[in-house]
Amino acid sequence: MRYSQSRYYSLAIHQDAQDDLEQIFLIDEVAAADITVFFEEISGNQDLLSRLTSRGYCHYKDPSFDVDEWQKLELVDTTYGELN
Amino acid sequence: MTRKIRELKESSRPMKLLTSPAINPLDSQMPTVNLTAPTQNTDPYFDQARRSPSQGFQEIREVVHSYERDPSRAEMLAKARKRFAQTCNDIGMPLTIASLRLRSGLSQTKVAMLLGNSQSSYSLIEVGQREMLYKTFEKLVDIFQVSRDELAQAIKNTKSLAQDSSN
Numbered sequence: 001m002r003y004s005q006s007r008y009y010s011l012a013i014h015q016d017a018q019d020d021l022e023q024i025f026l027i028d029e030v031a032a033a034d035i036t037v038f039f040e041e042i043s044g045n046q047d048l049l050s051r052l053t054s055r056g057y058c059h060y061k062d063p064s065f066d067v068d069e070w071q072k073l074e075l076v077d078t079t080y081g082e083l084n
Numbered sequence: 085m086t087r088k089i090r091e092l093k094e095s096s097r098p099m100k101l102l103t104s105p106a107i108n109p110l111d112s113q114m115p116t117v118n119l120t121a122p123t124q125n126t127d128p129y130f131d132q133a134r135r136s137p138s139q140g141f142q143e144i145r146e147v148v149h150s151y152e153r154d155p156s157r158a159e160m161l162a163k164a165r166k167r168f169a170q171t172c173n174d175i176g177m178p179l180t181i182a183s184l185r186l187r188s189g190l191s192q193t194k195v196a197m198l199l200g201n202s203q204s205s206y207s208l209i210e211v212g213q214r215e216m217l218y219k220t221f222e223k224l225v226d227i228f229q230v231s232r233d234e235l236a237q238a239i240k241n242t243k244s245l246a247q248d249s250s251n
Binding site for chain 1: 140141142143144145147148151157160161163164165167168182186191192203204207208210211213249
């Protein structure tokens with residue numbers, strides 16, 4: 001027996017981001033804990049993770065967000081080396 | 085027509101994020117479930133997710149788990165969850181199962197552990213996609229230190245929000 005169309009998403013952070021988080025913990029523990037909990041809560045919502053990975057997805061109700069903005073960040077991230 | 089379908093498929097394809105955090109769909113190899121094997125409180129998808137993180141990435145739950153080994157940092161995270169719950173309350177979000185958990189300063193993983201369940205299974209209850217047994221209800225009353233009425237209201241609100249988001 002196999003599960004059908006369902007998909008399980010996990011949320012992982014890059015080692016660089018972990019290092020940044022460690023630095024924030026040294027400077028501002030409260031802010032670092034807030035960021036960590038924010039990511040932890042997102043990772044517990046499969047529906048939200050699914051939507052965040054769908055191209056062109058927009059949420060118009062509050063809190064509003066546009067996944068295309070993430071794509072723009074991705075482009076900035078890949079060209080970062082060239083800009084510097 | 086075929087082109088349109090192809091475009092639609094392309095547009096709904098999950099994108100790979102190079103910036104952190106990374107969200108990884110893990111459906112390439114579906115785990116098989118042996119119906120004759122003894123039942124275990126594990127979710128094959130969750131286990132698979134735990135086993136196969138992308139290179140250079142670590143799952144946020146593992147990061148939190150490592151942080152919580154330090155008692156002072158664990159306390160900071162518990163306080164952060166309470167602040168998160170307070171913020172949700174301040175912006176007028178209705179009381180949900182998730183907000184009750186956050187108000188108690190607990191993570192999904194911790195509550196799932198106290199319930200003797202997997203995190204992935206418990207998370208479905210929090211998003212209103214799974215009904216809970218009466219014994220789970222009673223356990224949650226103890227874990228969250230709330231009245232039965234308050235928890236019942238939170239479950240009702242959770243289901244209502246789930247219906248709204250699916251419409």
